[in-house]
Amino acid sequence: MTESLDSERMACWRAYIEASQRLFTQLEDDLRADGELSFADYHVLVLLSEAPGQRLRMGELAGRLVFSPSRLTYQISTMQRRGLVTRQSCPGDRRGSEAVLTAAGLLTLREAAPGHLASVRRHLMDDLDDAEVTTLTRVFDRLGRRLRADRDATSTHRDT
Structure with a gap:
């Protein structure tokens, strides 16, 4: 669980x-x-x-x-x-x-x-203040990269 x-x-x-x-x-x-x-x-x-x-x-x-x-x-x-x-x-x-x-x-x-x-x-x-904009940008850029990589790895795995 x-x-x-x-x-x-x-x-x-x-x-x-x-x-x-x-x-x-x-x-x-x-x-x-x-x-x-x-x-x-x-x-x-x-x-x-x-x-x-x-x-x-x-x-x-x-x-x-x-x-x-x-x-x-x-x-x-x-x-x-x-x-x-x-x-x-x-x-x-x-x-x-x-x-x-x-x-x-x-x-x-x-x-x-x-x-x-x-x-x-x-x-x-x-x-939002400047620090919040910086934090949100950093968080969502990192999440976006990871999610794209996960999706790419999943689609590559399905294709093989």
Whole structure:
């Protein structure tokens, strides 16, 4: 049987779960109210806007979003219908495909960004001091690296 958490760690876990869910919900509600974007829509637009040529292979995009291939296909299809992205064959590898940011998608991102950043400030950053920002960055960077490594090791193990 797995050892239970002590009361301090249980309180930390519950506070994290409840606050992170409330934060995510609030940020998404604000995005939808300001520009009819979901959090996933916004994240796709940001990642594509930062990529060379404003395009990413579908597999890489799925990995960065932590989406399954089928979930990404659905996400890109809905955004494509709205004119925010297109899906094109990879120039060097016709078997693969890339998600490509459209001019309309870039404009949508530019219009949504100020409101989203204000929401992030209001609901998270303005409540943190510099030491807390540093600590949270260190903790979540470390957790992210470990979880990516664990996932990569699991998928490599399944493939062999």
